[in-house]
Amino acid sequence: MRLRRGLAIAGVAGGGAVTTLLVGLVTNAVSNESRWPGWLGWLQEHAWFSFVVLGVTMAGLTALLAGLSEARPSTTPGRSEDGAGPPGAAQVLRSLPRDTAAFTDRVGELERLMGSVRASQERGEGLPVHVIDGMPGVGKTTFAVHAGHLLSERFPDGQLFVNLNGYTPGRTPVQAGEALASLLAAAGVPTQQIPVGDDVGAVTEARAAMWRSRLAGKKALLILDNASSYRQLEPLLPGGSGCLVLVTSRRRLVASEEVVMSVEALPPDHAVDLFVRLSGRPADGLDRGVADELVRLCGCLPLGVSLLAARLRHHPSWTAEDLRGRLMVARDRLGELRAGERAVTATFDLSYRDLAPERQRFFRQLGFFPGTDLDSHVGAALGEVPALVARRHLEALYDDHLIDEQPGSRYRLHDLLRDYARGLAVEGDSMGDHVQAVQRVCTYYLAALADANGHIVRSGAAVPPAPDGASRVETPAMESRVGALSWLEAERANILASVRQANGLALYDLVVRLAAAMAPFLRQAGPWDQAVGLHRTAAEAARHTGDQRARGDALAELGVVRRFMAAYPQAIEALNDAVTAYEAVDERRGKADALNQLGIVWYLTADNEDASRAQAEALSLYRELDYRLGQANALADLGMTHRQMSRFDAAVEAQSEALTIYRELGDRYGEANSLRDLGVVHCLMGAYEVAARHHREAFDIYLELDDREHQAYALNELGVVRRLTGDTEGARTAHSQALTHFTELGDRFGRANSIRHLGVVERAAGDATEAIRLLEEALDVYRELGSRGGEATSLSELGVARGIVGGLDGAVEAFQSGLRILRDLGDRCGEAEVLNHWGMLLLNSGEPRAARRHFDQALTLARDTRCPLEEARALEGIGRCEWTVDGPGHGVGSLRAAVTVYRRLGVSAAVDDIEQLLV
Incomplete structure (x- = not known):
């Protein structure tokens, strides 16, 4: 793309140089009849030289232009390359919108479309994309939806409808990556599994690949409505041959594999038939000639015909002649418009002026709605009326054909009618009305989000407050977590569109508050790149307002989401910036939260000293503030860091104190997390029965909370205990279940853990080749994520498998x-494990004296850290070295000491091996 742009610029500039040269030569020839003054005379005498210089100059400019073209980054219209702009989302329906009574005729177009589909399916060929184009108001969407209903039985695997907002007034076109995220979620892909990142192009390609994979072998119907360009829709096209894609657009989108179908205005006789049917009048009671004139006056467009018929139906005393007269008056009022615009706009004007004044105002306000579809609660906020009144207005406007009904008692304006409504609204105090309407909508969403967050935020955690006057705002009933999540998913695109609109109108306080209110949902639901864009926008908005605390909140949320994305350097940068912002205004609670999150990131990258320091500082601040939940969180995370540094007693102490606080607060999530980590520590200390009990208790709580992510982590830990106690099959089952969960959820770090554990299981089961494959796969992921602890553990096990x-x-x-990594991290128990593995490799390779040195070092480390499994392994290794060097019967004391520890741990297989040797 960049090369083609550069060549195009070069061609244009080069052509300019040649043209200049030719023009100059002609000018010179003509001017020979007179003498040019001054230094121009020298140019006249040396014309060829001067124009060669000019040509070289133009060539240089050409090269510069081409270079600039290559260097200029490609950007997506309406959105910056780095995703710094407000995020967007597509509204996707999992089923087709309702069919409309306004559909008429189109027999020829329908036969052509259905015949094309039948022929392709019967021949077993891939279904071509069918592009339905035509002018606004001609009925493209109605035609596509009607055809979709007729064809739905041929596509049993689902029907999806997405509005790409190609020509929606007040909305930027939906970008391909945004549409793909919404389509994948609608198709059942967990949002955490949807690819994210800062490279818009790469993310779009990854999502497109997942979308094609998701629909492979399926028979599904996809309607892409209101497309602006082929570039916008191309990534959304399924790769399989069994899916039908219908595209509607005002433009002619051309590609070789498409079937292009133009929908024209209705033939006059068909338009009259539609008018008669929708008017509710008997055909013999209408003057056919007047009806014919009416439909011609609105261009025979179905939208205009429907509106005119609705007028006649709602006024039983009117005749068709009365309607014609009123329409002519409306056309005269719109005389400044082009003829094509007057044809349909006059019908809008006639319908609008027939509304009661309060309904006219309500209709005008709908034009300011930032989103795509709305319910009665949003309508109430826009129109400043009770929800019951808004519902009546919406139902009446639908009955008048001024709005369309969507599934779920929702409504949307046709693009032309939205444009018309906005035009009416701006005739008065345009900016003031617009700003106030957006403020009311944002205030409504803040109130509703406060209700939703009450169901989804952890017990004891801070919930973004409701706005002032929230008690006067009517919000939908959300009686459960499921209901709250359902509402949030339905309104996601509209809320993000409201953020865009508010940001564009410099309503920065609303941007900041909406971002904070959406944060809990986007944390768990994703896609996380939407959250990144939202919190970046909020941080910039807070900078505009000078609110350092709000800026710190936005940066802290950005850091958390970056951690979820495993973008650890970016997470650290955002969280450090948050700490700085909080310190500027002495916001200690925010600073403690940011430090807590920094400690988690450093723990994940195994920067244990930094992690420990950050958590200790956070804990101190929480204690000063007497914030119990914060204390529990910092203690739990500090316990994990102590455990990673082999400080097991300190880990148990911190985690046990955290568990007590969580139970006091009734925080089930915190309770389960502390139980799980206590299980890990007890496993390292050799208390396998206690460890297994803690892991089962944690798993049961995660099951109760329907938290599959943490269920997977508990399964992995339970699998480790089973493997160490000789239950290889039980371990494989637990790790496999965890791997399935992590894969479906898109958690790469958790998935790498499961793969590593399965590699260890395969090695223990005797399949070293498969173990190597799995361990190398896990190692690659850990390195990519920057997880040094995971890298070190994988390398240790990989060394064992390679030795086998x-x-x-x-x-x-x-x-x-x-070993180098573990020593850098201070993980002495892990270091002892590697030394034991290395010692056994040397012993089996005929180097018992070198092996003995490794076992001696491992024994010292294991006893210092109270790591009994590695102590037993070191004792066994020392005994076997003595047996090999000095002969049978030597090293018995070390071997029997190893048996004692193994028996205490319940590692019966190792006991049997040693006793067999001694016998």
Whole structure:
């Protein structure tokens, strides 16, 4: 693309140089009849030289222009490349909108479309994309939806409808990546699994690949409504041959694999038939000639015909002649418009002026709605009326054909009618009315979000407050977490559109508050790139207002989401900036929260000293503030860091105190998390029965909370205990279940953990080759995510597996690399494990004296850290080295000491091996 742009610019500039040269030569020839003055005379005498210089100059400019073209980054219209602008989302319906009574005729077009589909399916060919184009108001969407209903039985795997907002007034066209995210979610893909990132192009390609994979082998129907360009819709096209795609657009979108179908205005006789049917009048009671004139006056467009018929139906005393006279008056009022615009706009004007004054005002306000579809509660906020009154207005406007009905008692304006409504509204105090309407909508969403967050935010956590006057705002009933999440998903696109609108109108306080109110939902529901864009926008809005605390809140949320995306450097940067913002206004609670999150990121990257320091500082601030939930969170995270540094007693102490506080607060999530980490510590300390009990208790709570992510983490930990106690099959089952959860949820770090654990299980089961494959896969992911702890653990196990298959050099290299990382991290228990593995490799390779040195080091480390499993392994290794060097019967004391520890741990397989040797 960039090369083509550069070549195009070069061609234009080069052509300009040649043209200039030719014009100059002609001018010079003509001017020979007179002498040019001054230095121009020298140019006249040396014309060829001067124009060569000009040509070279133009060529230089050409090269510069081309270079600039190559260097200029490609951007998506309406959105910055780095995603810094307000986020967007597409509104997707999981089923087709309702068919309309306004549909008439189109027999030829329908036969052509259905015949094309039948022929392709019967021949087993891939279904071509069918593009339905035509002028506004001609009925493209109505035609596509009607055809979709007729064809739906041929596509049993689902029907999806998405409005791409190609020509929606007040809305930027939906970008392909945004549409793909919404389509994937509508198709059942967990939002955490949807690819995210800062490279818009790469993310769009990844989502498109997932979308094609999702629909592979399926027979589904997809309607892409209101497309602005082929570039916008191309990534949305399924790759499989069994899916039908119908596209509607005002433009002619051309591609070789498409079937283009133009929908024209209705033939006059068909338009008259539609008019008669919708007017509710008997055909013999209408003057056919007048009806014919009426439909011609509105261009025979179905939208205009429907509006005219509705007028006649609602005025039983009117005749068709009365309606014609009123329409002519309306056309005269719109005389400044082009003829094509007058044809349909006059029908809008006639319908609008027939409304009662209060309904006229309500209709005008609908033109200011930032979103796509709305319910009676949003209508109430826009129109400043009770929800019951708004519902009546919406139903009446639908009855008048001025709005369309959507599933779920929702409504939307046709693009032409939205434009008309906005035009009416701006005739008065345009900016003032617009700003106030957006303020009312945003205030409504803030009030509704406060209700929703009451169901989805953890017990004891801060909930973004409701706006002033929230008690006067009518919000929908949300009686459960499921209801709240359902409402949030339905309104996601509209809320994000409201943020865009508010940001564009410099309503920065509303931007900040809406972003904070949406944060809990986007944290758990994603896609996280939407959250990144939202919180970046909020941070910039807070900068405009000078509110450092709000800026800190937005940056802290940005850091949390970046952590979820495993973008750890960006998370650290955002959280450090948040700490700085909080310190500027002495906001200690915010600073503590940001430090707590920084500690988590450093824990995940195994920067244990920084993690410990951040959590200790956060804990101190929480205690000063007497904020119990914060204390519990900091203690729990500090306990995890102590455990990672092999400080097991400190880990148990911190985690037990956190567990007590969580139980006092009734925080089930916190309780389960602390139980799970206590299980990990007890497992490292060899208390396998206690560890298993903690993991089962944690899993049961996660099950109760329907938290599949943490269920997966508990399953992995339970699998480790099962493997260490000899239950290989039970371990494989637990890790496999965890892997399934993590894969479906899109958690790459958790998935890498499951793969690593399965690699260890395969090695223990005797399949070292499969173990190597799995461990190398996990290692690649850990390195990509920057997880040094995961990298070190994988290298340790990889060394063992490589040694089994005879790859001694590769095994030693893995042990050396893993040991370096573990020493940097201060993980002495992990270091002891690697030394034991390395020692056993040396012993089996005929180097018992070198092996003995490794076992001695491992024994010291294991006893210092109270890591009994590694202590037993070191004792066993020392005994076997003595047995090998000094002969049978030597090293018995070390071997029997190892048996004692193994028995206490319940590791019966190791006990059997040693006793067999001793016998």
